[in-house]
Amino acid sequence: MTLTPDDVRRLARLGALELPVDRGAPLMSDADVARYTRELTAILDHVRALGSLDLTGVPPTSHGVPLPSALRPDAAGERLDHAAALAGAPRAVDGGFAVPKVIE
Amino acid sequence: MIGDLVRALASGARTAESILDDALARITAIAPLNAFLHVDADGARAAARAADERRARGASLGHLDGIPVALKDNIVTEGVPTTAASRLLEGWRPPYDAEVVRRLRAAGAVLVGKTNLDEFAMGSSNEHSAFGPVKNPWDPSRVPGGSSGGSAVAVAARAVPVSLGSDTGGSIRQPAAMTGVLGLKPTYGRVSRRGLIAFASSLDQIGPFATSAEDLAVVLDVIAGHDPADATSLDAPVPSFLDATVAPSVAGLRVGIPVEYWGEGLDPEVRERVQAVVHDLLTMGAEIRQVSLPHTAHALPAYYLLAPAEAASNLARFDGVRYGLRVEDPDLRSMIARTRHAGFGDEVKRRIMLGNFVLSAGYFDAYYTQAQRVRTQVRADFEAAFEQVDVLLTPSSPIPAFPIGSRTHDPLSMYLADTCTLAPNLAGVPALSAPAGFTSGGLPVGVQLIGRWMEEATLIRAAAALETRSDFAQREPPAAF
Numbered sequence: 407m408t409l410t411p412d413d414v415r416r417l418a419r420l421g422a423l424e425l426p427v428d429r430g431a432p433l434m435s436d437a438d439v440a441r442y443t444r445e446l447t448a449i450l451d452h453v454r455a456l457g458s459l460d461l462t463g464v465p466p467t468s469h470g471v472p473l474p475s476a477l478r479p480d481a482a483g484e485r486l487d488h489a490a491a492l493a494g495a496p497r498a499v500d501g502g503f504a505v506p507k508v509i510e
Numbered sequence: 511m512i513g514d515l516v517r518a519l520a521s522g523a524r525t526a527e528s529i530l531d532d533a534l535a536r537i538t539a540i541a542p543l544n545a546f547l548h549v550d551a552d553g554a555r556a557a558a559r560a561a562d563e564r565r566a567r568g569a570s571l572g573h574l575d576g577i578p579v580a581l582k583d584n585i586v587t588e589g590v591p592t593t594a595a596s597r598l599l600e601g602w603r604p605p606y607d608a609e610v611v612r613r614l615r616a617a618g619a620v621l622v623g624k625t626n627l628d629e630f631a632m633g634s635s636n637e638h639s640a641f642g643p644v645k646n647p648w649d650p651s652r653v654p655g656g657s658s659g660g661s662a663v664a665v666a667a668r669a670v671p672v673s674l675g676s677d678t679g680g681s682i683r684q685p686a687a688m689t690g691v692l693g694l695k696p697t698y699g700r701v702s703r704r705g706l707i708a709f710a711s712s713l714d715q716i717g718p719f720a721t722s723a724e725d726l727a728v729v730l731d732v733i734a735g736h737d738p739a740d741a742t743s744l745d746a747p748v749p750s751f752l753d754a755t756v757a758p759s760v761a762g763l764r765v766g767i768p769v770e771y772w773g774e775g776l777d778p779e780v781r782e783r784v785q786a787v788v789h790d791l792l793t794m795g796a797e798i799r800q801v802s803l804p805h806t807a808h809a810l811p812a813y814y815l816l817a818p819a820e821a822a823s824n825l826a827r828f829d830g831v832r833y834g835l836r837v838e839d840p841d842l843r844s845m846i847a848r849t850r851h852a853g854f855g856d857e858v859k860r861r862i863m864l865g866n867f868v869l870s871a872g873y874f875d876a877y878y879t880q881a882q883r884v885r886t887q888v889r890a891d892f893e894a895a896f897e898q899v900d901v902l903l904t905p906s907s908p909i910p911a912f913p914i915g916s917r918t919h920d921p922l923s924m925y926l927a928d929t930c931t932l933a934p935n936l937a938g939v940p941a942l943s944a945p946a947g948f949t950s951g952g953l954p955v956g957v958q959l960i961g962r963w964m965e966e967a968t969l970i971r972a973a974a975a976l977e978t979r980s981d982f983a984q985r986e987p988p989a990a991f
Binding site: 409414417418419420421422423424425426429430433434442445446448449450452453454455456457459461464465466467468469470471473476478484486487490491493494495496497503505506507508 | 602603604606699742811814822830836839844845848851859863867870876877879880881882883884886887938939963
């Protein structure tokens with residue numbers, strides 16, 4: 407499984423580690439991308455062997471320990487104080503988290 | 511050790527405040543090891559004085575009352591900086607305490623500070639911290655192991671008697687082995703994950719480091735148990751782990767040695783030290799037998815598919831909106847990307863990209879679902895083995911502590927250092943690393959004991975029994991470094 411630098415840039419955008427296309431010069435340098443390409447290819451080469459195992463009939467497990475669906479009564483419990491929740495905000499306005507405008 | 515401190519406190523020979531003064535002085539003395547990211551001297555002093563005041567009026571809370579404890583910095587502490595060793599959370603003060611922190615405070619523990627780790631717990635050497643690597647007190651040119659390197663060193667270098675770490679693929683057990691202390695990863699769900707900054711939700715567990723089985727038990731007694739605020743917390747009775755350390759016997763204990771853990775890649779001196787532990791158990795009446803965990807070789811690739819996938823999802827919350835770093839941009843998506851690009855280190859970025867790759871359309875079934883099928887097989891291996899034996903014994907790490915910088919150029923070589931510890935996380939079984947002696951070069955070696963689901967007490971009992979044979983955990987690293 408060989409990843410290309412374009413694959414890596416696409417993965418980086420998918421993970422919000424790189425600017426969207428057409429939003430300016432890429433944050434990751436070509437040298438960074440080349441290095442990640444090499445590293446991720448080596449890792450995928452090692453793990454892709456799993457892909458060729460015949461595991462038909464083996465059910466997937468998402469947790470080592472079987473967990474029942476954990477429900478609780480629909481009643482108010484412990485709350486995080488509003489001011490405390492906002493205290494760490496990079497930018498808070500009118501009691502909310504302020505972000506750049508989304509709709510243009 | 512805690513017992514000594516408790517006796518000194520009870521007799522009046524020491525106060526919690528004087529014990530804290532010693533801990534703070536020692537933390538300063540070991541600063542070159544870079545084990546601590548934040549020391550909360552004021553908070554600790556208030557807690558120590560409260561402990562002394564309680565003791566003065568006969569209202570002591572128990573074994574941890576007045577005892578200094580350090581916490582890995584991916585465990586949130588209200589009002590005390592918590593960074594996960596990342597620039598992305600530099601300066602952030604959590605608005606709440608993790609459940610384990612609430613329980614430690616309620617037990618009177620004196621929380622001295624937050625320890626260094628690989629960023630967001632992703633690493634096996636503590637070289638991936640945004641705030642510098644942690645150094646091994648036995649040889650500061652070498653790594654202490656990771657990701658809980660700081661918490662391991664805080665105990666190994668005798669700054670605190672106990673600390674908490676977290677373990678997703680070995681991050682308590684491997685640094686315990688490399689620094690000559692004990693470390694325990696409980697059964698998945700045994701200790702609440704509420705307030706543990708999530709790396710891989712189906713694999714993460716918080717656990718203790720200590721220099722004795724008894725001290726591990728004291729901490730586990732406080733932090734274990736159901737927490738309704740953690741949907742993955744086990745609603746199961748918790749035995750007294752301290753009881754397991756009293757007159758510990760391994761007579762009749764069936765110990766399985768899985769053949770798959772003894773292949774090439776195992777350092778010959780590690781092999782020798784761990785075999786000596788097997789011999790000790792035999793002379794104490796344990797039954798030793800060879801077993802097989804046939805899917806062991808698949809555990810590493812399965813882990814490095816599942817853990818990054820879960821991490822990619824968990825780390826999506828770090829977007830510059832509600833907490834931590836923000837790098838401004840008039841466009842929201844660009845703001846998020848600039849923030850994450852600036853805030854995350856290389857290893858975190860690699861795992862996010864790997865995780866998103868594994869989860870993406872076209873690859874999901876071949877990689878992610880396939881890894882989950884392997885997880886079923888790894889779990890089944892343990893179920894089958896535990897029908898024949900009570901405990902499994904392996905090395906905790908195939909190699910002793912390696913030089914700083916020797917594996918960072920090749921991420922895959924770093925991942926391959928995890929081969930002994932990954933499978934128990936996939937299966938959810940408890941596992942402990944205990945000191946097994948030293949290499950001829952003076953580097954610690956650890957032996958891993960793996961138990962059935964919810965049988966931490968068996969592991970603690972075996973570790974306590976081994977302490978009657980050797981005092982490896984009591985040896986201290988060189989005073990100067």
